[in-house]
Every structure is written in structure tokens, then in C-alpha cells.
Amino acid sequence: MSGQRATDFDALLVLSFGGPEKPEDVMPFLENVTRGRGVPPERLAAVAEHYMHFGGVSPINALNRDIIARLEAELRGAGIDLPVYFGNRNWHPMVEDTVARMRDDGVRNALVFPTSAWGGYSGCRQYDEDITRARDAVGADAPTLAKLRQYYDHPLMVAAFADAISAAREELSEDVRDRARLVFTAHSVPLAADANAGPPAEGGNLYSRQVADASRLCAEAAGVDDFDLVWQSRSGPPQVPWLEPDICDHLDAVAESGAPAVIVCPVGFVSDHLEVVWDLDTESRDKAAELGIEFARVATPGTDPRFPQMIRELVEERRTGAAPARLGREPLLGATVDGSPCAVNCCAPVRRPGKN
Numbered sequence: 112m113s114g115q116r117a118t119d120f121d122a123l124l125v126l127s128f129g130g131p132e133k134p135e136d137v138m139p140f141l142e143n144v145t146r147g148r149g150v151p152p153e154r155l156a157a158v159a160e161h162y163m164h165f166g167g168v169s170p171i172n173a174l175n176r177d178i179i180a181r182l183e184a185e186l187r188g189a190g191i192d193l194p195v196y197f198g199n200r201n202w203h204p205m206v207e208d209t210v211a212r213m214r215d216d217g218v219r220n221a222l223v224f225p226t227s228a229w230g231g232y233s234g235c236r237q238y239d240e241d242i243t244r245a246r247d248a249v250g251a252d253a254p255t256l257a258k259l260r261q262y263y264d265h266p267l268m269v270a271a272f273a274d275a276i277s278a279a280r281e282e283l284s285e286d287v288r289d290r291a292r293l294v295f296t297a298h299s300v301p302l303a304a305d306a307n308a309g310p311p312a313e314g315g316n317l318y319s320r321q322v323a324d325a326s327r328l329c330a331e332a333a334g335v336d337d338f339d340l341v342w343q344s345r346s347g348p349p350q351v352p353w354l355e356p357d358i359c360d361h362l363d364a365v366a367e368s369g370a371p372a373v374i375v376c377p378v379g380f381v382s383d384h385l386e387v388v389w390d391l392d393t394e395s396r397d398k399a400a401e402l403g404i405e406f407a408r409v410a411t412p413g414t415d416p417r418f419p420q421m422i423r424e425l426v427e428e429r430r431t432g433a434a435p436a437r438l439g440r441e442p443l444l445g446a447t448v449d450g451s452p453c454a455v456n457c458c459a460p461v462r463r464p465g466k467n
């Protein structure tokens with residue numbers, strides 16, 4: 112470790128997933144995402160097609176740049192002098208290049224804000240792996256990278272989702288609003304990955320438990336006492352079990368129950384990236400139309416002014432060592448240094464089919 116106090120941070124790295132920005136980027140991006148992950152080629156071709164529907168451009172990088180611009184203003188407004196950098200796991204700007212640039216700029220001890228709020232391999236540990244890979248690529252003079260904690264139940268996140276749920280309800284016809292079913296959705300993961308999510312001592316399933324806790328909190332804050340939680344965007348081979356039910360299958364059940372409308376809240380996502388604009392706004396919306404039920408999709412919190420405020424609060428919390436601002440009851444982990452796991456065997460990666 113450097114000789115600086117752990118609270119002396121000199122930069123903030125926003126670390127995200129990355130997405131293609133032109134048609135030629137799509138296949139190399141998908142190869143980066145799925146390298147060694149056992150995703151069948153048919154699924155890859157289908158996902159490439161989804162990106163092509165949007166001209167080969169994922170919304171994710173532009174949305175992250177917008178979050179960063181508002182975050183810079185937020186930090187400046189609070190008198191916090193912390194340059195903000197942007198790096199991704201799977202597409203440019205690649206985190207390895209960003210961390211090299213941070214080193215060149217003289218950064219020694221940076222905070223990292225991951226754009227995933229969750230525990231689990233995909234939502235937390237894989238970002239630690241990104242940090243380790245980037246530091247290894249840069250070498251001995253790489254800055255220290257201290258990742259901020261999980262924030263799935265931060266009061267500002269919950270408030271942003273709750274207000275967005277109420278706004279989505281207003282989009283429905285007046286005569287169906289009161290009977291609309293509220294359905295939360297998050298990215299599915301293999302059951303084996305969810306079983307390994309979190310420190311073994313906490314009993315596993317940290318990802319699905321946090322998603323359930325977040326759904327409960329957002330529903331409560333929106334004044335709704337009955338809701339469902341479903342999953343979306345599964346991708347592994349069919350014989351591998353993932354979290355279910357899938358959102359599209361679940362819409363059948365909603366229609367059968369007699370509900371005239373559905374409010375779909377992408378609680379598992381910070382921004383309207385491809386899985387939201389394709390799997391929800393295209394596939395699920397079409398499915399609801401076929402079933403004759405009205406459909407409203409809840410806005411993600413990334414564009415809400417409270418989102419950069421939350422990041423600023425997370426930074427201040429880490430600097431002062433204050434207790435976490437939170438509403439939920441599941442374990443909160445993820446605050447790690449230089450990519451070390453949160454605990455021994457925390458979110459241990461699962462061996463994938465097709466990979467030895």
C-alpha cells in the first residue's frame with residue numbers, strides 16, 4: 112500500500128460494462144463479453160441482431176458519459192476536488208487504458224464507482240477482476256483502486272425508482288391504473304452463480320436477495336403493497352438453470368390473472384442500456400400488446416438528479432468512514448481495494464459449460 116491515508120483519494124474512476132458505438136464494434140464487443148463464458152453461438156447471433164436494431168450502438172456509453180458530466184458538476188458544487196475517469200470492462204474506453212492514463216496523470220489513490228449496485232459474480236466480483244487486470248496491465252506504478260460499496264438500497268436510488276414507478280403509472284389509461292400489476296425485473300444469472308453470491312458465511316444468493324430487498328423497498332416507497340419479481344435476458348445453454356420466471360413468460364400469468372395493465376420496473380439496472388431498450392421496451396412491450404394488456408416501463412435512476420448525488424454521498428461516506436446510508440436488510444459488501452475479494456470465496460466464479 113502507499114504511504115497515504117486510505118481517505119486521501121485523488122481521483123474517481125467510473126467503471127462500467129461498455130457497449131458498442133458503431134456496427135463494426137458489435138462482434139468484437141460481444142467476443143470480449145462472452146470469452147470463456149459458455150454462451151451458445153445462436154444466442155450471440157441473436158444479441159448481435161438486437162444491437163443492429165439500434166444501428167450497432169448501445170446506449171450505455173453515452174448514458175455513462177452523461178452521468179459523469181453531472182457527477183463532475185455535483186462534486187464541483189460540493190467543493191470536492193476529484194477528477195473523474197471513465198473505464199469499461201468490455202469496450203472502449205477500456206479500463207486498462209484508463210488506468211494507464213490515470214497513472215500518467217499522476218493519480219496515486221483512486222476511488223472506483225461501479226455502475227452495478229449489486230453483489231454477485233457479474234455485479235461485483237467481476238468488477239474486482241477488472242480492477243486487478245487493469246492494475247496488472249499498468250504495472251508497478253499503477254494507482255491504488257478502492258471500490259465503493261454496493262448501493263442497491265441507497266435512499267436516493269430507492270426514491271428515484273419510487274418516483275419513476277408513480278410516473279409510469281400516470282402513463283397508463285386512467286381506468287386501468289389502479290389495477291395495474293407492478294413487476295420488478297433484473298438480469299437473470301445462473302442458479303449456481305447466485306448460490307455462490309456473497310461470502311459463504313452469509314448463506315449465498317446475495318444477488319437475488321438484494322434484488323428482492325430492493326424491489327420491496329421501491330414498492331413500499333411507491334405505496335404499492337403487492338408486486339412480482341421476475342428476471343430477464345438469460346443467455347446460457349438451455350440445460351443450465353437460471354433465475355426464473357422470465358419477464359415474457361410472466362406476462363402470460365399477469366394477463367391470466369385478469370390484470371388489465373403492467374408496470375415494469377427494471378430495478379436491476381442503473382441505466383436504459385440495451386437489455387432495457389430491447390428486452391423490455393421491445394420484446395416485453397410487444398408481448399403485452401399481444402396479450403391485450405397496457406404496458407408502462409419505469410425509468411431507470413441514472414438520469415435522475417439524485418443519482419450523481421448518491422455517488423457524491425458514497426464518496427463522502429468512504430472518506431469520513433460514516434455508517435452507510437441505507438434502507439435495506441441484506442448484507443452490503445463490495446468495498447474492496449485493488450480487486451481483492453470482499454471475503455474468502457466471496458462470489459466465487461462458477462465453472463462454465465464449454466470451458467475447461
Ligand SMILES: CC1=C(CCC(=O)O)c2cc3nc(cc4[nH]c(cc5[nH]c(cc1n2)c(C)c5CCC(=O)O)c(CCC(=O)O)c4C)C(CCC(=O)O)=C3C
Pocket residue numbers: 128129130131141144145148150154155158169170171226227228229233234298299300301344345346347379383384385386
Ligand atoms: C447481473 C448482470 C448485470 C447487472 C450488473 C451490471 O450492470 O454489471 C449485467 C449487465 C449488463 N449486461 C450487458 C450485456 C451483456 N451481458 C451478457 C451476458 C451476461 N450478463 C450476465 C449478468 C449480468 N449482466 C450474465 C450472467 C451473462 C452470461 C455470460 C456471463 O456469465 O458473462 C452479454 C452476452 C450476450 C448475452 O448472453 O446476452 C451481453 C452483451 C450490459 C451492456 C448492455 C448494453 O450494451 O447496453 C450490461 C450493463
Ligand SMILES: [Fe+2]
Pocket residue numbers: 298
Ligand atoms: Fe449482462
